[in-house]
Amino acid sequence: MNHLKTKWIFLLTSCISIIIQSCGGVPEETSSNGPSDKVFAVADILTLVAEENDITRTLYTKGIVGAGKKQGLKFDEDWQDDEIEAGPLPALFLRGISSDIRKSDVPLGLYLGSDFPINASNKFQGKQAELFTKIKADQKPQHFYEEDQKLYTSMFADLAVAAPCVNCHNDHKSTTKTDWKLGDVMGATTWQYPSDSLSYKEAIGVINAYRNGTKAIYNAYLKEIAAFKIDSTKPQIGKNWPSKGFYLPTAEVFIDSVRKLASYHSMETLLLVERKDQNTTKDLASN
């Protein structure tokens, strides 16, 4: 009798196990299939996206803020307040990109800081402050692993690339430094990612998250313009840039210009790994 009972229990357990196993599990949300896919070092991809960021911000600062101010466009830190009819200052343009990235599924962090920020909450502290002094001295990026957060972190110099950077910061009512000049390291961008290496798919995801962020904040600016109360303060939005008159490019035109300036270099960086791989294979074959 006991023997029969054991048999039944064994049969029942086997059936349940088979049923559970045959269903298959919940697919895991990983974008790569195995360690062999991870062809990019995190520092390389963060460098690539930081370079895209330099191009985007320079274009925005010179082409939109600098040229736009000459046409009468205003830019303000409280640009989203209903009573203020203005666009985002370059630092807030970056913060807008950063916020949009956080809404995506890409675990990329982007922040801007300085040792003389306009807003005290952007002042570097601790390890970031320590590394920023090195960046200020040699303008070279700093890559480190943030132990507490378990995040791979890279810091890149943020230079005064255009006259509006220097003039606005020197003249700002809350500025903490009034002698900025062109070429100065005004601050640094900090980028964070949770893994030491990335697959092609993950690398493309990082680039796309950044570019989508640019599009989102630029569109938010255009939306703000649409809500301006007086029509004469609204620039004409189309193909033209403020350098041509009271115009602003559409989001597509703006992003397209960023792409034209950034894509060649980004593509080269991505392909470099492929070439390196091929050379390694050839070397191995010849040996």
Added chain:
Amino acid sequence: MFNKNPLRKRQRIGSFIGIGIGLIIYIILPLKQTESFLSLGPLNTGHEGLSCNACHTDAKGNLIQQIQSNISYTFGMRKTKADFGTENVDNKKCIECHDRPNDRHPTHRFLEPRFKEAIANINAAECETCHKEHNDTRVVLKDAAFCVNCHYDLEVKNDPIDVPHEQLIKNKQWNTCLQCHDFHGNHIYKVAEKIKDTIPLKQIQEYLKGGTDPFSNKKKYKPLTEEEWIKIKNKYAKK
């Protein structure tokens, strides 16, 4: 041929009753009418009337798949755990309805290394640190003096208020911050320039507990209603 055990009948009745109760629980508990019975506590201000599955959305896969995945995880055959039953309610869930481009203190800002010490005191990187659900309130913090964690060395140039910020900080009057500044920055209102004209602390405290909004009844962005959220969710689910 077989000798039936006289206790068998009792066993059968017991089994049927057990299965019956199980079935009733399985049918009745997921009904909308029983939601308040299942809830851990009354919902917070503004969330009254939301369905459980507005936040506690179904986890991916069926129950058996979820069991298998978690068994695999236990034995190291899988890198990540699978949500069981319902998905974890995190910042992303809150943001689905409360996303605002004008948020003065978005949670992700506090992930930066420079806020490490501040978030050790108060984890502002998580919505639920202040807005823990099922507490029938607006903010669960006991007092509203949290600004000190980041703004302890604040300096305001051309200070517009009659009692300067420097003085307020010197006196450690961190409770006064919210009398002028709304934390998320979504209210449309004019900030007072004299301390006596600011919102009284009592009204702020009442507001944090779920009372009337003393800042203004005008807000720049409104959160999605459950119906709007479902509509958007379905739109993307079809694609």
